Amino acid sequence: MTMEMLLGVEALFAVLLGLVVGSFLGVVAHRLPLMLERAWADHCAETIGAKAPSRPHYNLFRPPSHCPACKHRLGILENIPLVSWLLQRGHCRACGSFIGWREPLVEVAAAALALLVVWRFGPDWDRAFAAIFVWMLLLAAVIDIQRGWLPDEVTGPMLWIGLVANLGGRFASPEDAVIGAVAGYLSLWLVYWGFRLATGREGMGLGDLHLLAAIGAWTGWQALPGVILLSALLGLLWAAVACLALGRSRAEPMPFGPMLALAGLVALVWPDSLAGLLTGVSPALA
């Protein structure tokens, strides 16, 4: 097999795997927050001595995929990532209601991230771990956009998988990864409490602290100033677009997780450009 053919096969495999993983991430992003909210409600009921309401099982696999409008259960042919959505033009085959954009968008994003990782990392464990990292960033971003909070059930495993990935110094030395996790948490913790003491409001969610700690565990502490700077710039840009072009109110809370996730992605895939951004901005600030 020639080099070009091999690259083509790798890219095709990456896209297919990305679509399948994206399909699963879409389910997790939708169901995990609901599962957690149910568990908390049950816990609250238990605490005050009330009886938790009985309801049908709900987890990542049950009930099986179905149309939210008419409860029509999806067959195998309606469950093919992206292809089914395109063939049905985004509509349920039973009732014709619009399925929505989330699923195909997450699938395409996961496939694009898989291609990016294949292009940037060699065919070994670096590539496998990098794929896990970028897909988890995508999951965190999607949940934060949809629900406005980030579950520890996502950021926690992301942190410790990052530490395991760096045991052998894959993306950062083990020392830099541990310091990165601590520094990521601590830096935003100071911002969080500084803002809260000054204004009496929460400037960001605690999930953002956990996400930056997880990013630090993957990239090492050296990348964190660049990640914070880039995510702040992205946040300002998005706030300007949202207020000026989309007519959103300034008081409306803006999820910061997607900005951190995007900056974390840049930190792993293009570490040099992030360092360049920092050296480019620091003389301008001085």
Ligand SMILES: [Zn+2]
């Ligand atoms: Zn339907």
